[in-house]
Amino acid sequence: MITGTWHTPTDEELLRIRDMMEDAQFYDAIARVPDEALSTALAGSKDTALWVFRVDQKAVAYVYMTEMATRLPKVDEFGVFERGQGFGKAALSSLAAKIAQTPDYEKLWLNVVDGNDNALNLYRKVGFGEEKFIAKGWKTRSGRVVDQVRMWLTLDTLRGQAS
Template sequence: MSVCKDEVKYIIRPVKLEDAEAVLDIHHSVIAEGEYFIKVSEEFTRTLEQQKEWIQKIIENEKDTLMVAEINGEIAGWIVFLSQDRKRLSHTGSFGLMINKNYRGIGIGRNLVTALLDWAEKNPSIEKVSLGVYSTNHKAISLYKSLGFIEEGRKIKEFKMNENEYVDDILMYKLV
């Protein structure tokens, strides 16, 4: 899929193994921001070799996908969908989305989620796409709602940000 927004042209495509380092770099940078990700920097210790193994497993599993947004050869963001292994959950999965800070606000997140939903609709094994999002991440919640996701639950005080600050985990889904 090729997209042009605000004079920025990018493509959304399936990940390649050679994207591993760029995907890992975005992962590290988003975690380092410390705002909307569960893990903190010292907890994310994945090596490049482990990243390649993770990507290879996703490529080999027809019920999982990892897509990237590429601008002039540079990976600007990615979305991963991981299915459930258990038989009674095998029709479901959840996704995570990360955009390089320099490329936010130009529609990459929306287009990655749309591409994921298109993929899920074509995948006969997938019926439900889910996610969890910090209750303080209003932009993301608005995006997901605009794409048809529905809040199905909330884990109260799920994340402890510091001694006196907690954030709820909002659980959302869309049937495809």
């Protein structure tokens, strides 16, 4: 079992996050969060957060969270640097547990491009469900208009597992 923890990214890790967001292979899956929004998240915003998931002191994934000031925080962007090694599942499971520690939060949610089967399967394995199809929900940076699937994770189910 992979264990790790979420942290504020170092300057070097922030560069790695930006590089992944700007990598053309992810243009149809990951948005490029503007630098101003990333800076706001790093400055202690109540509504946004930017974290890296470290395993053995090495960043293996990142998350950009929005809507943190509501009862329904959103995984706005999620990326795994070290793919195919189980880090994505470990990172998302740890993130859900971290978010569930705030009693006011009801559900964690995200949107994923329909047809991104690796991501859909990963989210389902972690417990995301209650799916809603959103036709033509997002225009990617490569100019494609794609369908999305909105997925939720009810946090009370995690809180029940912890007791």
